[in-house]
Amino acid sequence: MAGDSLSSLPLSRLKGVGPAAAEKLAKLGLHNLEDLLFHLPFRYEDRTRISPIGSLRPETGVVIEGQVMAADVIFGRRRSLLCKVADGTGMVTLRFYHFSAAQKNTLERGRTIRVYGEPRPGSAGLEFYHPEYQLDYADSGLPPLEKALTPVYPTTDGVSQKTLRNLTGQALKYLQAHPPQELIPAQLLDQSGLPSLADALSKLHNPRPDDPVNLLLEGKHPAVKRLVMEEMVAHQLGMLQKRAGQKAFHAPRLGGQTLFEKLQDSLPFNLTGAQKRVIGELMGDMKQAHPMLRLVQGDVGSGKTLVAAAAALAAIESGYQVALMAPTELLAEQHRENFHHWLAPLGIKVHWLAGSLGVKARRETNAALADGSAHIVVGTHALFQEAVQFHRLGLTIIDEQHRFGVQQRLALREKGREDNAHGIQVPHQLVLTATPIPRTLAMSVYGDLDTSVIDEMPPGRKPIDTLVLPESRRPQVIERINDACRPSAKKKNTQAYWVCTLIEESEELQAQAAEATFAELQIALPELKVELVHGRMKAKEKAERMARFSRGEAQLLIATTVIEVGVDVPNATLMVMENAERLGLAQLHQLRGRVGRGAEQSYCLLLYKNPLSHTGKRRLAVMRDTTDGFVIAEEDLKLRGPGEWLGTRQTGDLAFRIADLVRDEALMEPAKEIANKLMQDYPQWIDPLLRRWLKGGQNFADI
Missing domain, CATH: 1.10.150.20 (5' to 3' exonuclease, C-terminal subdomain)
Known part of the structure; x- marks a missing residue:
């Protein structure tokens, strides 16, 4: 062997x-x-030494040895077997709720017994509940103590x-x-x-x-680090292999910039330096004959959508089609509105494809995509249905891609797959996220992607002022909304959000909470026009209500967390979140990003219910102290760990067996260097490493 x-x-x-x-x-x-x-x-557990009964501490695992003094069945609120054990330094009780007559009979007075467990305070002083134990036998006595932990x-x-x-x-x-x-x-x-x-x-x-x-x-022990290092190397190798496989495909060279220059001329603002830099990186990628694989990170409001529009126009100008996919209809609708606003004056029609689309409209969109008359389509999961066929798909844009499964993302790429004289051609891929990704996660989950960061906010934006308040301050919060938003207020057109959250993942319960708050605030704020939006509404009704709020026809929007992404109302300068302690940092940050999108000072009020857990206090303190999405993401990763941070873990997503991305961050860079060295000089070790650690899961971050 x-x-x-x-x-x-x-x-x-x-x-x-x-x-x-x-x-x-x-x-x-x-x-x-x-x-x-x-x-x-x-x-x-330390079973290598015996502790005196007189030195026992509650909830500390120990081995004791002594004589059985008595064993009796007690009939109280719950029948139990109590065994008294003494060793000369003290006496302790063993309590069993599940026992047999035979077990009781073995616990004879005078027998030597060795017990392992954690004593806890009970009605008879310190007690061991259902501990492990061994009894002596006349011919052999007790076995020797363990020699190792x-x-x-x-x-x-x-x-x-x-x-x-x-x-x-x-x-x-x-x-x-x-x-x-x-x-x-x-x-x-x-x-x-x-x-x-x-x-x-x-x-x-x-x-x-x-x-x-x-x-x-x-x-921190070298033995643990040895295994962590090898596992991280294996994950990096899986990433490098997948990247090499993706880059082996061909892609169309896309290079037109005239249309985007026209769009820039029509904008009432200038691009930030970060937007220009990232657009330059995208253009450089798309001019290559192999597919772009780029992740663009940008905090809420940093201008990712305009960057995506620049890439889309380069593809359209080069004679190719573009597909933009978002995880929810609300977010997809926001993208459609932005793209229509920017591209319609350039003669480009933005097509729409989502689950709510009627049969006739869906058929028309599918036909336009198939014959090439549709240059760009914005939609949801409906984009990768079998009936959707593109004439010449050159670029796929995926927003908030972590909400999609691996197979769903691959399905959209396959819509543009062509076999030609050069081999297999696939579209360029652009991935957007408004959730800043901690560096360790970016290296381990998205290591096969080039990464760009829009790290500059548009000029004139003021940091959002965040206050953390107990639920008892709710009446003052309602009064503040009334003062700020009523039509007679000095500040014109001020609008506010009131977000209702529940810990249960239930659209129905969230909707009920929002409806109750809606009824309450309509009475409390008679001068304000109040709208209600929640996830159980039909898409059309939801869109109409959102549109009224966007146009300024309502001053207050009561909503569930459906407004987390995709809502852009510059006049909204006040955000109230109920039960803020129930949300994770990433979601709190996304929701807060719905305000602060105009030039006016914005405020976010986080209402919490006592008692607050330690984690709840820490989360709310982070939100109060910073608006930097990357700082918040790092803290969120520390609090929740990588598995929960990534949300619903799709097939093949990150699954470290031993490594901990927070604890072992310092080993990530050396592991990446070793992986690169193995790719270059020791290719024979790659497959055995992947088999040992990934169990065939090398494609865990495939997109």
């Missing part, structure tokens, strides 16, 4: 793994010995800690004789001072009592 063959040895090689056990272990992603050895403990593994129904420890112990014997193949050349790791893979795995599964357990658990 050679080194890497650990991955080819099924778990059935181990004693105690039959078909039923193998099926349960497979739920943990464990199929072979290498899987098992890479299934690491998340904490450790006891690992605690992630588990699932039907797989006990005892089973995992037993199987891992067997696998470690294989490891000593047949260590896993080292897939990163030693010279690339020498400078890091990290241990071998076999030594790292042995240490993590079997640490000695004097090992610094805190370093193991915090990911």
Whole structure:
């Protein structure tokens, strides 16, 4: 059996793994010995020493040893078996709610018992609830104490800690004789001072009592870093391979700039330096004969849509079609309005394709796309339906792409796929996001994309002033809205949002909350015209109400979080968010971005209900202290972790098994350098690394 063959040895090689056990272990992603050895403990228990009962502390895991003094069944509110144990320094109670008569009978007075557990305060002083225990036997006494710390593994129904420890112990014997193949050349790791893979795995599964357990658990021990480094290298390799595969396709050379120059001449404002820089990067990409793969990040209000329009006009001028896809009809409608406003004077008609479109209109749009008379189409998921065929698709623009699944994004690209004399041609791809992406996530999730950042806001924008207020201040908040927005107020045309949130992910419950607030504020603010928008309304009704608010015909808009993206009303200078503690930082930041879009000073009032959790306090403090989207994104990543930060994790999305992007940020850059070196000089190690860590998931960030 050679080194890497650990991955080819099924778990059935181990004693105690039959078909039923193998099926349960497979739920943990464990199929072979290498899987098992890479299934690491998340904490450790110290069962190497006995603690005196008199020194016990609540909720601290310990081993005690003493004599059984009594074992009695107590009939109270709940039947329980109480066993008293003493060791000369004190007495403690073991309590069992689930027990048998046979168990009670084994707990005979005078027998020696060894117990492991965490004592907690109970009615009889400190108590162990359902602890693990061992009794002495006349012929053998108690077994010796553990010599190493006891690992605690992630588990699932039907797989006990005892089973995992037993199987891992067997696998470690294989490891000593047949260590896993080292897939990163030693010279690339020498400078890091990290241990071998076999030594790292042995240490993590079997640490000695004097090992610094805190370093193991915090990911700071060299043994953890060794595995983290290799996993990060594998992810970077997957990204580099995918990027090379994407770049192997051909793409049309798009280079027209006359139309965009005409658009610029008609605008009542100048582009920011950041917009000009990013447009230059896009134009450089689209002139190449291989597909552009570029992510444009820009905070709320930074002008991403105009940058996208510049790319679209370059494609149209070169004789190609453009598709812009957004995750919601509300956001897609906003893009359609902007593009129509800018492009109609240039003689370009913006077509529309969404689920709410009627059969006749849909048929007409599909026909125009197929015969090439439609230059640009804006829409939602409807764009990648089978009936949609393009005549000559040269550019796809995807907004807030993290809300789409991998297959959905690929489906839109495939609409422009052509087989020609040069090989396979696909459209250029532009991805937009108003959610600033922390650097570590950008490197690991979107590492196959070139990245541009619009890091400058249009001139004249003032930072939004954010206040954090308890729910008890609600009457004063309502009065403030009345003072600011009523038609007789000194400030003309001031408008406000009132956002209702609920912790449940339920359109129906959110709608009910918004409707109740709508009824309340109509009575409280009789001088204001109030509109209501929520996700359960029909798209047409929602659009009409939004349009009235946009035109200034209403002063206050009550809404659910459907207004998170896609609403642009410069006169709206006041935002109230109820139950702000229930939202994540990214969503709070997106919602706040609905104000501050004009020249007037804007305000955001975050109402919260007590008691506030520690995380809730920290989130609201971050919102109060900064309006910088990238600072907020970094804090959000620290609070929520990468999996939750990314939202609904689509098939193949980021799934680190050991690495933690927040904890291990410092290892990301070295891992990227090693991955590049492997691509250049050690291509033979790439596939084995991907198989070990990605399990065929190299396409996790495919777009």
